[in-house]
Amino acid sequence: MTRRAAGRRPGLAVGRAAFLAARILAAAALVVAAAPASLVAGLGVAVAWRAGWPPGRLYRAALCSLPMLVVWLAATAAATRSASQVAEAPYLAWLAMWHRGAAGSYPAAAAVIAPAAIPAGLAAGGVCWAYRVRSMATGSGGLAPDSAAAFDRRQWRNQARSAQARIAAPGAVPLTTRNDDLAAGAVIRAVGHPARRIASIPYARMRSHQVVIGTSGTGKTTLLLRLWAGFMATALRRNAAGRGGPPLLVVLDCKGGADARRIADRVRRVLRVAGARSTAIWPDEAGLSLWALPPAQLITTLVDLIEHGTGSAAYYADVLEAVVGLAVEAPGGPPGSTADFLARLDSGWLTIAYASGHHDAELALVRSAARQIGDIALRFRTLFRRLGGGLDGPGRFGDSDAWYCILEGTAEISVAEAQARALVDLLASYAAYPPPGPGPSGGRREILLAVDEFSAVSRRLPVWQLYERARSLGLAVQISAQSWAGLAAGEDERYRIAASANGGVWLLRTPRPEPVAALAGTRQVTETTRRLLRAGVWAHQGTSRMRLDPVVDPALIRALDVGQAAYIYRGGVTYVQVKRLVAPPAALQARRVAPTRPAAGHMEARQPPPAPPAGQQPPPRPHPQPAPPDVGPLLDEAFGAEPSS
């Protein structure tokens, strides 16, 4: 280094400092000179930061306020009839603003400059906010190295708070929108999806398969209720307009227990508001007839209800199928009830049924299987005793707009599996052979099968088979589970279910979201060492490279709050604050009688009352009717006091 160069360095530093100071002063002067627009821009940035808005929101606000500017300019043109006056109008308004401000007339000053300052300020605010967001996204902004991460966390909090405020406003989130979309709640953040205020999905996606994953207590039921009610309301509206068949919602609640009954009551009330005429609760209040299945399907279903092995046990499975086939396809027609079917599982009955002389092959079959028929009858008798009377009822799926089927998957897994299998077969049969009906759909209904807590029955319910033929039947399947592992027994089947979810995947807080998050794919992110000089201007020193980041951040999913969900669809994700549906009060409940404390131990108190013998109805219990409370004061208020008679 030469002495001359060393002597020049302090001078260079001073020069640079002076240049920087001049730039700051010039920028400050510009900000002060454009004070109205600067003020609006500052306010815009502050609001966008506080509410977690994307920059586009400020641009849209600027666009929305443009008519004010246009009207003001038009009024100026009409008053002055001079193009130069119109061109000078913003400058003259700016001058007038300062004059009136100096005179202490601040409202008048604001009114004079507002038409020009508001659109310009909002646009400038949008640019500043975009600069800030972009610099943080590339990691080049902020004072500290971890500023970008802290900024993202703060933005998430702000966006979540803003979304919560949005759903709290009455009427802000309708159940459905005008173009048949289902509104789920307010958008918190969107990646790869359009950033709208309201998170809505087209009705067509409810007609495709969906998957919902979330642990208990994360708002899964609230989300499902909203989706079901939205499906019902939209489908009914489309049906009324002649654009589709009437809806049918079938929910299989595979948990069972008192909780399922409470949810069933809530579902009924919510669906009633959505327009459903009736919601049947199976098996508590309504029954379905397994015996309405076509004979061939009935044989398959009955055989599948009985758990049988493979390998050497295949022999037994073949005998079982042959005997069931003989009982169902007997010359007198298929059985009409459980009792009828069980009565046929008798070698004597089968011999007489096929003794007409035209069924020699069947008679030979009866003779060769005679030793096993008793065992088969015993197994079916045991099975139907455990299944209860829910599958022996007179009803069909077409009798109601919605069915809420409660399967005791927690208490009796094998029974729940068999029930689920039978119900799905019944539904598939109903979808494949709908009863004739009026209208262009000809009785074909738009069916949504929702299986809640699928893990309880996933071992024996071949939903992926149903998935593959469901679309042609007009049947959409919605599977929900508490975790990825709860979706199905094997990893292959899980991926198959999730990958077939054309209608999207709803992900709530769950401890292991990685497999589902991976389904959303990745997005290209630029990683750069170049410096951001100012808005849109980057230094040429440094390099950039493309990096693939996951669209869904598993850490964010693990940290989701109650009522927050991520909707994954086509390589994008929308984080949603789900709007809770408030149902009107229960219509059928009479005054509840407080449960009396049992004298014996509480375990005995939990036992259900003894079931009546098969085929016998329980005797009706007289309902206590206490004296009704006096409603006179209310009626006096509404209709006037009654004259004493």
Added chain:
Amino acid sequence: MYGVQLDHLAAALGVSEARARAVAAGWRARRHAESARLGPGGSWTWLTRAGLAAAGLPYAPAPPALARLAHIRAVTAVRLALEAAPRYAAGGGYWRSERRLRSRMGGRVGLREHVPDAEVHWPDDAPVAWAGECWAIEAELTPKTASRTTAIMRELLTRTGDYGCLAAEVRVPGRPPRHARVIYLCAPAARATVARARAALGSAAARIEIRSLPPGAAMAAPSGPRAKRARRQAPPSASWRGAESQQKPAGDTR
């Protein structure tokens, strides 16, 4: 609600009739509603298909039936009177109209099945003594026979299922009744018959309340020289007769 007359619309909106007329005109401009003078008194307004869709109501669009104008007006007056009562608001009562009940039944109303003019539901946690109850509301303008009225009362008091439920659930022994009580709002002409019918019920009569229809429930008297002549010749309570001539017949169970 099938339709509403202008004065009731003004009362529901809490505005003057002129303002209500302007509001209805706005709805008409957006094709959400239709208005017409269907009978004596102010014009009637009812929702079109677009209006029903905008309101999220799954009903078939139709103008109010001429034969039922008086009855619809009476039921609307009952609803307005009830909703104006402070205890009703405090209890969070929910009015479920006959139209909604019929919509739920989807045209499956049995020939002899009676649908009340409305239901009022009270939330379980309402701060009123009758919380959790469901009431049936009946507006009576003309007397049916006492036996028919008794049969309707019995039907309402013993029903257990919701409207539109499976046929097997309509009346299930052992289940609590759907309607904790039935409120009859009667015109003077119908009151005696309703009282006789209630007396025939025995112990269940405690669940029947009878009141007079509120002011404003009657249709305005028809104008014109012929109507004036008829009014001069009519007895003092003839203001109800005008309404009675248009309401549903005694055997009509709609």
